[in-house]
Every structure is written in C-alpha cells, then in structure tokens.
Amino acid sequence: MVYIFQQALNALQLGxxxxxxxxxxxxxxxxxxxxxxxxxxxxxxxxFFCFLIAVYLHLSFVPTLxxxxxxxxxxxxxxxxxxxxxxxxxxxxxxxxxxxxVGLFLENFTLALSPYPQHIPPxxxxxxxxxxxxxxxxxQILVIVLSLVLMLLLDFIVQRTKAGxxxxxxxxxxxxxxxxxxxxxxxxxxTFAIGTGLGGSAGMMYGLAYPVIDxxxxxxxxxxxxxxxxxxxxxxxxxxxxxxxxxxxxxxxVAAFFPSTYRDFVAFTLLLILLIVRPYGILGKPxxxxx
Amino acid sequence: xxxxxxxxxxxxxxxxxxxxxxxxxxxxxxLVGIIGPNGAGKTTVFNLITGVYKATAxxxxxxxxxxxxxxxxxxxxxxxxxxFQNIRLFRELSVLDNVRIAHYGRMAYTPVEALLHIGRFRxxxxxxxxxxxxxxxxxxxxxMANEKAKNLxxxxxxxxxxxxxxxxxxxxxxxxxxxxxxxPNEIIQLMEFIGWIRQxxxxxxxxxxxxxxLVMGICERLVVLDFGATIAAGLCAEIQNNPxxxxxxxxxxxxx
Numbered sequence: 001m002v003y004i005f006q007q008a009l010n011a012l013q014l015g016x017x018x019x020x021x022x023x024x025x026x027x028x029x030x031x032x033x034x035x036x037x038x039x040x041x042x043x044x045x046x047x048f049f050c051f052l053i054a055v056y057l058h059l060s061f062v063p064t065l066x067x068x069x070x071x072x073x074x075x076x077x078x079x080x081x082x083x084x085x086x087x088x089x090x091x092x093x094x095x096x097x098x099x100x101x102v103g104l105f106l107e108n109f110t111l112a113l114s115p116y117p118q119h120i121p122p123x124x125x126x127x128x129x130x131x132x133x134x135x136x137x138x139x140q141i142l143v144i145v146l147s148l149v150l151m152l153l154l155d156f157i158v159q160r161t162k163a164g165x166x167x168x169x170x171x172x173x174x175x176x177x178x179x180x181x182x183x184x185x186x187x188x189x190x191t192f193a194i195g196t197g198l199g200g201s202a203g204m205m206y207g208l209a210y211p212v213i214d215x216x217x218x219x220x221x222x223x224x225x226x227x228x229x230x231x232x233x234x235x236x237x238x239x240x241x242x243x244x245x246x247x248x249x250x251x252x253x254v255a256a257f258f259p260s261t262y263r264d265f266v267a268f269t270l271l272l273i274l275l276i277v278r279p280y281g282i283l284g285k286p287x288x289x290x291x
Numbered sequence: 292x293x294x295x296x297x298x299x300x301x302x303x304x305x306x307x308x309x310x311x312x313x314x315x316x317x318x319x320x321x322l323v324g325i326i327g328p329n330g331a332g333k334t335t336v337f338n339l340i341t342g343v344y345k346a347t348a349x350x351x352x353x354x355x356x357x358x359x360x361x362x363x364x365x366x367x368x369x370x371x372x373x374x375f376q377n378i379r380l381f382r383e384l385s386v387l388d389n390v391r392i393a394h395y396g397r398m399a400y401t402p403v404e405a406l407l408h409i410g411r412f413r414x415x416x417x418x419x420x421x422x423x424x425x426x427x428x429x430x431x432x433x434x435m436a437n438e439k440a441k442n443l444x445x446x447x448x449x450x451x452x453x454x455x456x457x458x459x460x461x462x463x464x465x466x467x468x469x470x471x472x473x474x475p476n477e478i479i480q481l482m483e484f485i486g487w488i489r490q491x492x493x494x495x496x497x498x499x500x501x502x503x504x505l506v507m508g509i510c511e512r513l514v515v516l517d518f519g520a521t522i523a524a525g526l527c528a529e530i531q532n533n534p535x536x537x538x539x540x541x542x543x544x545x546x547x
C-alpha cells in the first residue's frame with residue numbers, strides 16, 4: 001500500500017513535468033496546426049538558463065524560475081518570428097522540417113558552449129520526510145504544486161481572458177479572426193511565449209529533480225511530452241494535461257513492476273495502440289471528412 | 292465627405308484580373324448593392340476593402356483615410372465589418388463568445404490585471420458580456436447564448452453572423468449574400484431586418500446579392516460587375532432596363 005502511494009507520488013512528479021511540456025506542443029498545434037519539434041530542446045534550454053542564472057547570478061529559487069521562464073519565452077517568440085512565420089502559408093511539412101532544424105540548432109549550439117554535462121546547484125534546501133517506509137521530499141511536492149498552479153493559470157488565461165478567447169477563435173478559423181479586430185500575430189506570439197515559457201519552467205524543475213543536465217536531455221523528454229499531447233488529443237489543452245499524467249503514471253508503474261528498460265518500449269507501444277483505437281486522442285474530437 | 296471612396300481599384304491573381312479599375316463612392320447612411328454573375332469579382336471587392344487581399348493598384352479611403360496596406364484588424368477597428376457568403380462562425384465556441392470576440396479591440400485591460408484579478412479586469416469583462424447579451428437580445432438570440440454556434444439553425448446562424456459584425460462597432464457594414472439559401476418568405480423578412488439594422492445601428496450598408504427581389508426592394512443604387520469590370524451603375528430602375536446588364540445575366544441573344 002505504502003509502496004503504491006510512493007509510486008503514485010513519483011508518477012505525479014514525472015507526469016506534471018510531461019504535462020507542462022505537452023501544453024507547449026498542444027497550444028502551438030491548436031493555433032497553427034503545426035508541431036513545434038524544437039519544443040523539447042526549448043525545455044533543455046530552460047534547464048540551462050536555470051543553471052546559468054543559479055551559478056553566475058546566485059539568485060534564489062523564485063527569481064531563477066521567473067527569469068528562465070521569461071528567457072525561454074523570449075527565445076520561443078524569436079524562433080516563431082524568424083523561422084516559422086515566413087512559412088505560415090507554406091505546406092505544413094516545411095514548417096515541421098524547419099522545427100526539427102531549429103531543434104538540432106539549439107542542441108548543437110548548447111553543445112558548442114557546454115560540451116560536458118552540468119550540475120545545477122541545489123536552489124532549495126531539500127527536506128525529506130519519512131513516514132515508515134514512505135518518503136516524501138519537499139522538492140517533489142514543489143514540482144507537483146507548482147505545475148498544478150501553472151496549469152490552472154493557463155486554463156484561466158485560455159478560458160477567461162480576451163487573449164484566451166482570441167486563441168480559441170484562431171484555433172477554429174484563423175482567416176476571419178483579424179476581421180473581429182484581433183491582431184493575430186500578437187496572439188500567435190503570445191501563444192508561443194506561454195507555451196515555451198511553460199516548457200522552460202518544466203526544464204528547470206526537471207533540472208532540480210534530476211540535477212545533471214546535458215544538451216540532449218530534451219530529445220527523449222520532448223518525445224514523451226509529444227506523446228502525452230497526442231494521447232490527450234493534440235490541440236486540446238486539458239487533454240495535454242491529462243495525457244502527461246497518464247504517461248507519467250504508466251512509466252512509473254512499468255518501472256515499478258518490470259525491469260526499468262521496458263519503460264520507453266511501453267510508452268511508445270501505448271502511443272501506437274492509442275493511435276489505432278482512438279487516433280484523435282482522449283479529449284480530441286474526430287474530424288469527419290466531407291466528401 | 293463620402294464615407295467610403297474607392298478609385299481605380301485593381302486586383303490580379305496570377306494573371307487573372309479579378310477586379311479592374313473599380314470606382315465606387317458611398318455616402319453615410321446609404322444602402323448600395325453590388326450585383327453581378329458568379330465570379331464577377333464582388334466578394335473580391337469585399338476582401339480588398341477589409342484588407343484580406345492587398346490591392347494591386349488603386350485606393351480605398353474610409354472617411355478620407357487610405358486603407359490600402361493596412362492590416363485587416365486595424366481596418367476592422369477603424370469601422371468596417373462584414374459577413375460571409377458561406378457562414379463563417381466560430382462553430383465550436385458559444386454564441387456569446389462568438390459576439391464577445393468582436394469587442395476585442397475595445398476591451399481595455401492589461402495581462403497583468405487579468406492574471407492578478409485586479410483593476411479593470413472584472414469590470415471590463417462584465418461590461419463586454421452585458422453589451423453582448425444586450426445585442427443578442429436585440430437579435431432574439433439571448434436564450435441561446437450558451438449554445439455552441441454550430442447547433443443553431445441556419446437562419447439563426449446568419450443572424451448571429453450579422454450580430455457579430457455589428458459588435459465590432461462598424462460605420463460601414465458589408466453583407467455578402469445574406470439571402471443565400473433563403474426561401475421567398477424569408478427574403479421578405481430579411482429585407483425588413485436589414486432596414487431595421489440600418490435604422491437601429493445607423494450604419495451604411497454595401498450589399499452583395501444574387502436575389503434580384505431583395506436588391507431591387509431595398510437598395511437605393513446598384514453597381515453591376517462582370518468579369519471584374521463595372522458594366523453599369525445607377526438607380527435600380529435604370530439598371531433593370533440596361534441592355535448590358537441583361538446581356539451579362541442572360542446572354543447576348545436574349546438581350547437582343
């Protein structure tokens with residue numbers, strides 16, 4: 001029983017990181033019907049920003065979090081402007097190839113500057129409470145609570161504010177939104193800023209939970225988050241959150257009961273099965289093809 | 292001063308001249324129709340006015356200010372709104388949100404105010420929701436405010452689209468085939484409805500339409516387009532007997 005509770009806690013921690021990253025994929029897809037394959041690498045940049053700020057500026061946890069989120073958000077907006085915007089009316093494949101290229105650029109740029117893995121200094125005093133055989137760390141609680149707060153904030157922005165209303169409208173019909181007096185480019189920039197900023201915050205939390213960071217850390221985590229977004233129904237924000245927690249839970253459960261090398265194999269199998277049974281994801285809606 | 296003044300407007304798509312040397316003037320509170328066979332370039336004119344397409348040549352002036360080269364959202368904010376030939380609602384959003392979004396340019400609060408729930412955020416959101424509900428009740432759509440737009444019957448979707456256009460606060464309303472898919476009875480109701488809109492919101496209207504009964508019944512003047520060129524312009528009675536117009540619609544032999 002205690003064992004299961006312990007694993008559930010681990011699942012929540014991993015799941016909330018996947019969910020935060022998955023939101024970036026799903027938001028960009030919702031608004032531009034494009035997969036930003038550089039998103040996993042922006043997650044990695046978030047961890048590196050956190051490292052740089054913590055090591056060179058010696059800031060504490062909250063300013064480090066805010067600065068690395070802002071930095072990644074800014075980078076996300078620049079990438080959209082320079083790399084994706086010129087391709088907005090090009091075939092989707094061109095934009096996706098460009099995104100893969102941007103991802104490779106970010107990895108190799110970081111590799112050039114930091115060829116060796118880095119250690120993020122502990123920004124918080126990590127206390128571990130032990131209840132019998134159950135151990136809960138303050139970091140674990142922090143990651144889960146912070147992710148939930150960020151997700152609630154996002155949900156509020158999307159459902160309750162004018163910018164969120166504009167995002168939802170753009171995801172249904174991009175061409176007529178400007179005719180409602182909405183500056184579409186600004187909303188797209190904002191979407192990128194929020195999506196990549198959340199990815200950056202996930203990078204920092206991941207870096208604190210598993211303190212060794214390297215330029216390739218975003219690849220596998222990025223794929224997993226992408227799977228989460230697809231499981232939840234890509235383009236659907238609440239779906240991405242649910243998908244992240246499902247994948248986190250599946251991975252932890254597999255690692256708990258089987259050899260841990262089965263983990264990724266099971267994660268990708270789950271994606272394949274889901275794509276066969278429910279190609280539009282858990283909260284996604286089937287798009288009937290009109291003939 | 293005329294409300295809208297278009298001169299020498301030309302638009303080419305890859306060799307095809309969709310609109311050529313289009314000249315048009317409309318004064319405040321007028322209702323003018325643009326008619327012409329399919330593919331004559333009528334909707335292209337609307338797309339040029341609203342900035343969806345950028346004109347190859349010519350000028351479009353709203354109350355003296357040139358609109359060519361401005362983005363669609365600034366043109367909308369300067370007072371031009373439109374509806375679409377094939378209804379273009381945000382199908383998955385509620386009726387309320389479909390109209391609320393048209394107030395976007397006039398919602399005055401900053402992201403910080405929204406996130407912290409302070410300042411103008413609550414008051415502004417409430418003001419816009421109230422304005423929207425008022426408008427919906429004028430259009431008898433208020434009891435469906437929370438319904439998804441796609442669930443409305445066809446006639447109500449048309450009405451909602453007009454309500455949404457009016458919510459942007461236009462001086463000039465462009466209606467693109469509002470009678471499409473309506474039976475003769477509904478067309479008579481639509482004529483009264485357009486008259487009511489014109490009075491209530493004191494808007495100037497340009498109407499694209501195929502239904503002769505409708506245009507002849509409510510427009511003061513007409514412009515006839517064929518293959519992108521203006522072939523006639525004038526009062527309804529003059530247009531009705533114009534041989535060029537009959538030729539464009541019915542073919543040469545019949546007209547003779």
